[in-house]
Amino acid sequence: MLNRRYFLSATVAVLAMSATAAHADDWKSKYKELTFAVIPAENASGVSDRYAPFMDYLSKELGVPVKLRIANDYAAVIEGQRAGNIQIAYYGPASYSTAYMTGVKLEPFVTTRNHDGSVGYYSVIYVKADSPYKDIHDLKGKTIGFVDPNSTSGYNAPRFFLHKIGLDADSFFGKSVITGSHENGVIALDKGTVDCAADWWNSDTDSNLTRMVNKGMVKKEDFRVIFKSGLLAGSPYAYLSDLPPELKQAIQKAFVEAPTKDKAAFDRLSDGKDLEFVPVTHKDYETTVEMIQFVNDMRKKRS
Missing domain, CATH: 3.40.190.10 (Periplasmic binding protein-like II)
Structure with a gap:
């Protein structure tokens, strides 16, 4: 009798598990x-x-x-x-x-x-390492490369945090260029198309720039950070x-x-x-x- 009860209980458990698994996979039909x-x-x-x-x-x-x-x-x-x-x-x-x-x-x-x-990251603004700019205020009237209007570190955060120190991006910079991607922004800066570029940055060893360096696209020593935001989500x-x-x-x-x-x-x-x-x-x-x-x-x- 004990063996029969055990068999029935085990069978019910297996059927229940099968039903649960089948239900869990229902979404695969859609x-x-x-x-x-x-x-x-x-x-x-x-x-x-x-x-x-x-x-x-x-x-x-x-x-x-x-x-x-x-x-x-x-x-x-x-x-x-x-x-x-x-x-x-x-x-x-x-x-x-x-x-x-x-x-x-x-x-x-x-x-x-x-x-x-x-958890989180930062927005930074890069300039060329050999440029004469020492402070963000030195970039008045210059050209900045923004990534995309929907980018956090490449557009919204720099505007927001520049405003916090009294700088309006639209009137402060002489011109802004939408580069389309973070890599394109660094390339534009490297080529001199823009005087500075907004980008994302986790740490000195983890950023869009370091990833580009790892791929042989640019040299890290050719760039430096001139402005950094507060921590972003x-x-x-x-x-x-x-x-x-x-x-x-x-x-x-x-x-x-x-x-x-x-x-x-x-x-x-x-x-x-x-x-x-x-x-x-x-x-x-x-x-x-x-x-x-x-x-x-x-x-x-x-x-």
């Missing part, structure tokens, strides 16, 4: 594949090389193909999620905030922790709000476990400079939303 998009922090080939191993890892963990979409600009990622064509996206805090403020139904779920334990990964709860849970789980399950793919995302993924919610970006609203209001007053 989502035969998922699309993952990244804002253009670097050129297209750089994005592809950096994210390809991670796409393979996500495809394996989720059980459906995850395809990388390389966007031409920040707006393309925002509009792709608005249309429901991009299920997962990597944003900067500003582009995420813009998407949220303009009605895109999305939820941030993770960002990265830096190797020093901090970490760049979020966000999925569509209307994705099935089981799919959201599976995506977040895959991200959080990536440093353990596929360290090589995880390390490739940041050249080994990030420690782990950490959960975030919209609340972590409320201050960024306020910053973007402030910058938008400033722009409207001048239009």
Whole structure:
């Protein structure tokens, strides 16, 4: 009798587990594949090389193909999620905030922790190392390279933090140029197209500049930081709000476990400079939303 009861209990448990597993995979009938998009922090080939191993890892963990979409600009990622064509996206805090403020139904779920334990990064303004400029005030009337109106470190943060020290970007600089990507901004500065360029910076050994140096594109000693912002919120990964709860849970789980399950793919995302993924919610970006609203209001007053 004991063996029969045990057999029945075990059978019920197995059936329950099977039913739960089947329910958890129900989303696969709707989502035969998922699309993952990244804002253009670097050129297209750089994005592809950096994210390809991670796409393979996500495809394996989720059980459906995850395809990388390389966007031409920040707006393309925002509009792709608005249309429901991009299920997962990597944003900067500003582009995420813009998407949220303009009605895109999305939820941030993770960002990265830096190797020093901090979460977040900075906006800096670079000049050429051999330039005569010693202080940000020396750049009055000069040309600045901004990345994209939806970039945090490359547009919104420098405007916001310059305003905090009494400098209005539009009247202070003689001209501004939209470079389209962080790499393009550094290249424009290197070639003399602009006198200074806004960019992102985690530390002296982890920045867009150091990544370009690692790829042999520029020399680190040719540039120096002349202005640095306050700490910004970490760049979020966000999925569509209307994705099935089981799919959201599976995506977040895959991200959080990536440093353990596929360290090589995880390390490739940041050249080994990030420690782990950490959960975030919209609340972590409320201050960024306020910053973007402030910058938008400033722009409207001048239009």
